[in-house]
Amino acid sequence: MELILDPVLQKELQSEVDALTRSQTYLNIKLERAKLYFPIIERIFREENVPDDFKYLSIQESALIPDAVSTSNAVGFWQFKKEAALEVGLRLHDGVDERLNIVSSSRGAARYLKINNAFFDNWLYALLAYNTGRGGAEQFVDRKYFGAKKMHLDKRLHWYVKKYLAHKIAFEIALASYPNPDYYLYEYQSPSNKSIPEVARDFSVDEQELYAYNKWLKRERIPADKIYTMIIPLKGSPNAVAATEPVKEETASRRRRHIEEEDLSKFPQIEEFEGFDAYHVRINGRRGVLARNEQDNVASLALIGNIEPEKFREYNDLDEGGRVTKGQAYYLQPKRNKAKVHYHVLQPGEDLWTVSQKFGVKLSKLKQKNRIEDDEALKPGRVLWLRFIRPEHIPVEYRHVEAVAAKTSLSQKESAAFDKPAESLDRRESVEAKKPEKPAGIPVNNTASEPVELGKIEEPVLAQPEPVKEEITVKEETISSTAEMASQPSVEQNIQENNANDPIIHVVKQGETLYAISRLYGVPISQIQRLNGIDDNAGIQIGQELVIRESSQTRNADNSTRNNSKSYTYHKVSTGETLYQIARRYNVTIQQLLEWNQKTDFNIQIGEELRVSN
Secondary structure: OEEEEOHHHHHHHHHHHHHHHOOHHHHHHHHHHHHHHHHHHHHHHHHHOOOHHHHHHHHHHHOOOOOOEOOOOOEOOOOEOHHHHHHOOOOEEOOEEHHHOHHHHHHHHHHHHHHHHHHHOOHHHHHHHHHHHHHHHOOOOOHHHOOOOEEEEOOOOOHHHHHHHHHHHHHHHHHHHOOOOOEEEEEEEEOOOOEHHHHHHHHOOOHHHHHHHOOOEOOOEOOOOOOEEEEEEEEOOOOHHHHHOOOOOOOHHHHHOHHHHOOHHHOOOOOOOOOOOOOEEEEOOEEEEEOOOOOOOHHHHHHHOOOOHHHHHHHOOOOOOOOOOOOOEEEOOOOEOOOOOOEEEOOOOOOHHHHHHHHOEOHHHHHHHHOOOOOOOOOOOEEEEOOOOOOOOOOOOEOOOOOOOOOOOOOHHHHHHOOOOHHHOOHHHHOOOOOOOOOOOOOOOOOOOOOOOOOOOOOOOOOOOOOOOOOOOOOHHHOOOHHHHHOOOOHHHHHHOOOOOOOEEEEOOOOOOHHHHHHHHOOOHHHHHHHHOOOOOOOOOOOOEEEEEOOHHHHHHHHHHHOOOOOEEEEEOOOOOOHHHHHHHHOOOHHHHHHHOOOOOOOOOOOOEEEEEO
16 A cells, blocks of 8 residues: 655654664664564565565564563563453463464464455554444444555544554664674474473473573474464574475364365274284385284284284383284284374274274373363264364264164175285285375365375465354254254255245254254355354354245345345355355455355355356
């Protein structure tokens, strides 16, 4: 934006600039911090498509002091209060406060600015809303400047924006001639459960200095609930990789996408194992063996692996009375602490042990990741975390599963092949490495356009903030039984029984949830909420009549009434699309899409129909 300042405002800003630069000592301290932290902030703002000039706001907010705390209890580099921090996806718990992490908090600040700009379509007003909130900013804004690229400003400008402009002017000029420090900040994606002393030894840096640059970490060890970025002060200048390679973040909403893209029915995924016949397998990088017939037992399988029976039991989480089962894979070395996939939906007939064997994960680690007690009973449909520990603030999730026998070992065809003598088997035909295919999946809020390679953790650059929305989360006690869910009519039955022009009305039954109803009719939850005026915090009642689909006459009348005879087209959301992309396609603003569809956030779902004005 081009900002034209009148003479009176220029004079006020000059006084602010003079005050900021009066003490050379304090100015130099801030300049050195800016030289260190700005390369990180600049990279994140480029990825988030936020104006680079907003980096000066970090000096205004905290002087780039990581643990700065305001009188209103705002914390960190970008001075987030707890509620706002959670809104933009920052982690806050007893082990971590990401408001003090320059990488995470800068991305959060970028997303917060983008949320405001999506509403005002004016970066200056987005800046104002950073201080006052969107509601507070509305009393100071002029709607005629929504979408403006040029503004004339005078002394009536809000004090917060004046202060920002003074910081930009002062530090932009001063940084141009300030020398680079003799060290730089390296962004290190730290492994889970690694300690500060271990990282210090790995990089040969002072342990206390490492603590000083990573005050976001409240414990000695790095938690396993996501991949965190540590800041490592290193001598010299950053090399090309460290300076330009984006640091990928892993968020809860991003990780949940893997459950849609990984074909979990393919597991156990048997990998190529050179030098052995089909009797041997490798799952999750661990060597194992298949029980081929009823005569196989702990002793015979342990003998194949040249290990003691006690070790075999230990590796496979078997107690003294545990027996082997035909067609089941057993491990000849310890299973891993995490799987190659992120989630698994517990199927009928499965328990934690079968899941542990299926994915090659230690049973104790599986319990730890899901916060499960030894005597806890599990129901089919529960989403089990396989790579990371489920954070305390994310509730237990359930998904609908068919009431059929679970695939806990090899298929009948595969199992039958192992009844033959080992020497007659062709390993490559019987045990070929299987690559998971992308299933149709359940519609979820999905903003990534590129498929995710199995086992990789890559955070895409988001086109807009992606707050965690628990559309698939329900309380355990509200889940109807698997038999009840299986007895419900199919989506095809429900749709076919209604003429395409007729409305669909559903009467809520005991135990039903919005998620179950949306699956029943194959429509997004947001569509049911919109048609029935249900917000995210409201529930549904037994006997309540829900409009699932309007009649064509109602839709046409609604369009006419709402839009003063304006005509609408409807856009059906495809996989990977975002509001930003849809707005660009139809040459409209994101704010218009939000208003036309009565939305209060950026969440869209695959298959959702969005109104777009002609």
